[in-house]
Amino acid sequence: MKWIRPNCFPLLAWFLLLSGTAAFAQLPGDLDANGEVDLADAVQFVGCLEGPKVTPANANCDPGLFDLDSDIDLADYAGFQNRFGFGVGPPQIISFTPTPGEWVVDDTGLTEVKIGFSEPVTVPTDSVDVWLVSGGTVTGFATSYDPATFELTVTFAQPLRDDQVTVVVDYTIEDVAGNPLDGEILDPKNAVLPSGNDVNGGQGVFRIRVLQGDANRDGIVDMADETLVDNSLNLCDGDPGFDANADLNADGCVDATDANIVTPAIGNQLPATDGTPPVIVTMDSSGSGSEIDTVRIAFSERISGLRITEQTCFFVDDTGSVASSAFASQSIHGDAADYFFVPPIVGCGTLTINVSNALTDFSGELLILPGAQPCP
Numbered sequence: 575m576k577w578i579r580p581n582c583f584p585l586l587a588w589f590l591l592l593s594g595t596a597a598f599a600q601l602p603g604d605l606d607a608n609g610e611v612d613l614a615d616a617v618q619f620v621g622c623l624e625g626p627k628v629t630p631a632n633a634n635c636d637p638g639l640f641d642l643d644s645d646i647d648l649a650d651y652a653g654f655q656n657r658f659g660f661g662v663g664p665p666q667i668i669s670f671t672p673t674p675g676e677w678v679v680d681d682t683g684l685t686e687v688k689i690g691f692s693e694p695v696t697v698p699t700d701s702v703d704v705w706l707v708s709g710g711t712v713t714g715f716a717t718s719y720d721p722a723t724f725e726l727t728v729t730f731a732q733p734l735r736d737d738q739v740t741v742v743v744d745y746t747i748e749d750v751a752g753n754p755l756d757g758e759i760l761d762p763k764n765a766v767l768p769s770g771n772d773v774n775g776g777q778g779v780f781r782i783r784v785l786q787g788d789a790n791r792d793g794i795v796d797m798a799d800e801t802l803v804d805n806s807l808n809l810c811d812g813d814p815g816f817d818a819n820a821d822l823n824a825d826g827c828v829d830a831t832d833a834n835i836v837t838p839a840i841g842n843q844l845p846a847t848d849g850t851p852p853v854i855v856t857m858d859s860s861g862s863g864s865e866i867d868t869v870r871i872a873f874s875e876r877i878s879g880l881r882i883t884e885q886t887c888f889f890v891d892d893t894g895s896v897a898s899s900a901f902a903s904q905s906i907h908g909d910a911a912d913y914f915f916v917p918p919i920v921g922c923g924t925l926t927i928n929v930s931n932a933l934t935d936f937s938g939e940l941l942i943l944p945g946a947q948p949c950p
Contacts, residue, residue: 603660609751611660622646660693664756664894665749667769667778668692669725674765677791678784680823681835683733687741687782691724692768693749701746702728707738707938708845711880736785736842740940742932743778744885745896754896760943762931771946774894777885777930779940787839789819794843799836803828848937852877854929859950865918869899869950871929873941876908878934886933887913890946892924922949 603611605618626647669690678684689702697719704712714731728741740762745754756770757778769778783791789799806820810827822832852873861867869887888898899913911933919925926946933941 604750610662612662619646623648660749662751663772664753664770664774665695665747666692666756666767667743667759668767670765670767670780672782674767674780675763676782677788678782679786679788679791679835681786681839683735683786684730684739684782684784685733686727686729687780689726689728689741689743689778691726691747691755694721694724695719695747695749695755697726698744698746701744702726703742703744703932704728704730705740705880706734706845707740707847709734709737712739734784736844738844738847738938739782739784740932740938741780741782742930743780745775745777745888746885753894758943759931762940773890773926773946775888775890775896775928777932779930779932781940783844785839785842785844787822787836787842788844789822789836791819793846795836795839795841797840800833800840803832803836807833845938847939848935849939850875850935851939851942852933852935853942854944857927857929857947857950861918864921866920866922866949867915867918869913869915869927870905870910871913872910873933873935874909875935877904877911877941878936878938879904879908881932881934882911883932884913886930887911888928889915889919889925889949890928919949925949 603615605615605622608614624645624647626645628645667689669688671688672678672684697717699717702717704715706712712730712734716729716731718727718729719725720727743755743757745757747755747757754775755778756772756774756776758770758776759765759779762779762781763783765780770776783793785793785795787795787799789802792798802817803820803822806815806817806828808827808829809816811818811821816828820828820832822835825831852875854871855874856872857869859866859869871887882902882904884899884902887902888896890896897915897919900916902911902913904911927949928946929941929944931941931943
């Protein structure tokens with residue numbers, strides 16, 4: 575079982591970019607080095623004000639946390655305000671590219687996704703999972719995190735095409751204070767950001783529909799798409815009659831390039847799911863005395879064993895500490911999942927249990943997000 579302690583400060587400092595120059599420092603703005611930029615830092619910041627071009631007399635004032643001109647003055651306060659709240663609560667996903675709900679309909683396909691966070695985070699190598707409804711698990715992609723913009727880029731070895739792409743961002747991603755990602759997304763196809771439910775933990779699940787030439791976004795490329803493109807041919811953004819959906823390569827105009835995208839794709843379609851997402855039917859626990867070592871979750875239908883992982887079920891206590899299962903398995907009949915906690919969870923108390931909507935049925939329909947549940 576992996577325990578994540580939200581109130582601990584990491585042993586290693588962060589390598590961050592400040593004012594365009596690299597600096598080895600703690601979280602910018604965290605003057606008392608407790609892993610949070612909070613009111614205590616605001617008080618200390620006021621005490622550090624010495625005026626322009628005056629080197630701070632207080633040894634606890636580190637101008638490198640704000641700028642590189644050897645003073646801390648009102649000109650630096652904007653930078654402090656931008657960092658206020660870092661580490662105080664769990665990090666969230668605040669941006670995602672392609673824009674949530676936006677289809678990829680050009681002839682290139684999906685080459686990368688970008689995930690923006692609300693504050694600096696650490697990104698373990700296995701914290702992102704990508705899979706296709708018809709193509710299975712995607713491997714061989716590269717990840718790159720920018721500490722200046724708090725943005726993670728996932729680059730695919732080959733463009734992903736003509737499929738429904740699911741991206742799962744795990745709560746093993748943490749901020750500098752050890753708070754795990756608050757990542758829940760209610761509707762993966764049309765994500766509303768920022769993510770989360772204001773509680774530590776939660777996987778961010780996004781679904782991107784990629785289908786070359788699907789101008790009307792109905793999941794199949796046919797004459798209706800050709801007609802839509804033809805009706806806006808030779809029109810640009812701002813022209814009367816221009817339809818942005820017909821601009822398949824998103825260059826601002828509908829022209830022969832767009833017509834040549836849709837025509838060769840006629841007959842292609844997205845892999846279909848059954849249209850009925852699974853839901854949780856029951857949730858039971860077992861163990862010895864007040865201890866819980868196993869949680870069984872039963873679903874409304876058979877689910878895919880490939881999507882059952884240790885991170886898809888976890889406990890959260892009232893301090894924000896997160897406990898994910900040590901291992902998980904699918905039941906014999908396929909309509910339930912068993913999660914095993916080692917060591918056991920002791921006493922329910924104020925604990926809640928959370929289940930990820932990264933779980934799916936065999937057709938690829940994602941579980942309806944149940945939200946935090948009472949300890950079973």
